[in-house]
Amino acid sequence: MIERRLDIVVIGGGAAGLAAALAAKENGVDSILIIERSEELGGVLPQCIHTGFGLHYFKENLTGPEYISRFIKKVQDSGIECTLETMVLNLTLERQILAVNASQGLMKLQAGAVILAMGCRERSRGALCIPGTRPAGIFTAGTAQRLMDIEGCVPGRKVLILGSGDVGLIMARRFAMEGAEVKGVVEVMPFPGGLDRNLQCLRDFGIPLYLRHAATFIHGSDRVEAVTISRLDDKGQSIAGEEKTIECDTLVLSAGLIPENELSKKAGIKLDPKTGGPLVDENMETYVENIFACGNVVYVHDLVDHVTQEGEVAGRNAARKILGNLPPLKRRISLKAEGNIRYVVPQIISAERPLTLYSRVKRPAFNTKIMMGRNITVHKRVVKPAELVTIELTAERLKDLEEEEKLTVNMDTQ
């Protein structure tokens, strides 16, 4: 078995992992290894062929492959070592990593610091508990996207999409552009799950959006033949007599993403039940010293630009830690989300320096105030569940922060 010692091991070679590795290298660490499960670097971005990436980070409107290729090229040019098609099997609190691939077999790595960048995965049919038969033709949106835009086959001709998250809306447009008949998008909530601007994907092709509806039965023996959807009442219960059976050969699921934390759980890293990811401090360090985390493994982001920036924070701080330049936080203030705030990240702040917090809300609200503790209020014109809400903790605002170890972050809707 191969045994190695490395300063920094990055688990995951997507947007977060690449940014973290580059930042670590730029901050003076050379012994870095990126471990990637797939056969290429880049995570999900090589299959996101639409535009809209990089507007914040590069101030350019790029496609997913264009965005990520800039980082892949940088990683290759900088000589950072990457091992592809390699699966991490185990991680310990002492930062021992057990990994395996087909060419080298098992490898045992001892890392000075570990950066978790495993991303997230999609909720599948099993997780959604949709009754019915078990025919072929049920795909998660990401799988359908991979089939179309990497493997080159359109997985259906008559498509119903369940869930109006961004990936679902984008895939509705993608299927329509490939000449498939998109029968509709079904959403449980009374409002769309994705960004409002992505509703254009449906309107441009006249695709109906069924809000407050659920898929209640999948029909078909070999292949999907139809899906029954039901209108829901205010309590989310299906209304008898309000069912509709839609003929289709494919059901695409876009019903949420889950941070992929099996390794973190095995290692015993404390997770936040609201985000599904590790609890992190403002340096993106988890509750375990020298284990950092960034990107969708921490919480599901809407923009890759933010994932990249967070990866840079994690990579820079992991490097500082290895080089002995990362002093412990003087204060550790725990932030607790309440009311309409679903979660806030990072969950631990020091209030020593200005910082941006990211939070997600449960329901849309207009002309609202976010309150941190008793003294800080931040006005927001609009907040929506599909868009991360940023809270800028400027030096000015931090002066007003009370001396408490725990602070609540809440919302006051007027």
Next chain:
Amino acid sequence: METETREIICTLCPMGCRINVEIKDGDVIKIEDAGCNLGRDYSIQEVKNPVRDFFTTVRVEGGRIPVLSVRSTGPAPKNMLMACALELAKIVVPAPVRLGDTLIRNILNLGIDVVATKDIRRLPKFWKHD
């Protein structure tokens, strides 16, 4: 000619204003619920000449993967998106391809080119990595 009313979702910022416009003879005669002037301009553009970024895939021969992602160098008129996609369905690109390679110049005389958005090496699909 009758006046027509239409709701346009503004895509310029997270507010996502639902702008209501009244159209007569192809001209916008009334704009309501636009949160800002940029939104007003956007709604007029959406009525007069809606444009969209164009992107799709084209078939590749002899590449590591069988399809190449491509985009237009500028936005295309919305009603020409499908025609552009059908143009690209006609071609097969031999690997290798480099990001930025021009595949079709001035597609359908729209004044925009179609370029590759990724590199594809010339390899059989299941070739092992070094």
